[in-house]
Amino acid sequence: MLMTIGHLAELTGVPASAIRYWERHGLLPQPERHSGQRRYPTEAAERITLLRKCQQAGLTLAEISDFQQDKPLREAMIRAKIAEVEQRRIDLDHAHQFLTHALQCSKPDIIDCPTFRKEMEAW
Known part of the structure; x- marks a missing residue:
C-alpha cells in the first residue's frame, strides 16, 4: 500500500518538508509518483525512523549518508562517531564534576x- 507524503508525515511525526529535504539529499529513496504526487511504500516509515534515530545519536547528514552505505564505509564512520561520543562523555563528566563542586x-x-x-590540572 502506498501513502501520500502527508500521511507519511503524520505517521512518523516528521514534517513533510523534512521528508522532501531528505529525499533531495539522497537520504530517502525517491518515491513513486502518481499524477505528480509522491507515493511512499510502508518501508519509508521505517527508513524515517532510522534517520531520526541517527539524528538523535548525533550523526550529521553526511554521517547518516555513510551509515546507509556499504559495510566498510559504515563501520569506519561508526568507529569515528563512537570515539567522538566517548570524548563528549568525558567532557560532560568533567562539566558535571566542575558544576557539582x-x-x-x-x-x-x-x-x-x-x-x-587540582581538578583543573587533572583535566
Whole structure:
C-alpha cells in the first residue's frame, strides 16, 4: 500500500518538508509518483525512523549518508562517531564534576579553591 507524503508525515511525526529535504539529499529513496504526487511504500516509515534515530545519536547528514552505505564505509564512520561520543562523555563528566563542586564550594572565588585547581590540572 502506498501513502501520500502527508500521511507519511503524520505517521512518523516528521514534517513533510523534512521528508522532501531528505529525499533531495539522497537520504530517502525517491518515491513513486502518481499524477505528480509522491507515493511512499510502508518501508519509508521505517527508513524515517532510522534517520531520526541517527539524528538523535548525533550523526550529521553526511554521517547518516555513510551509515546507509556499504559495510566498510559504515563501520569506519561508526568507529569515528563512537570515539567522538566517548570524548563528549568525558567532557560532560568533567562539566558535571566542575558544576557539582562549584555548587558546594565555600570559596567566594572558585579560582581560589584548591580542590578546583587540582581538578583543573587533572583535566
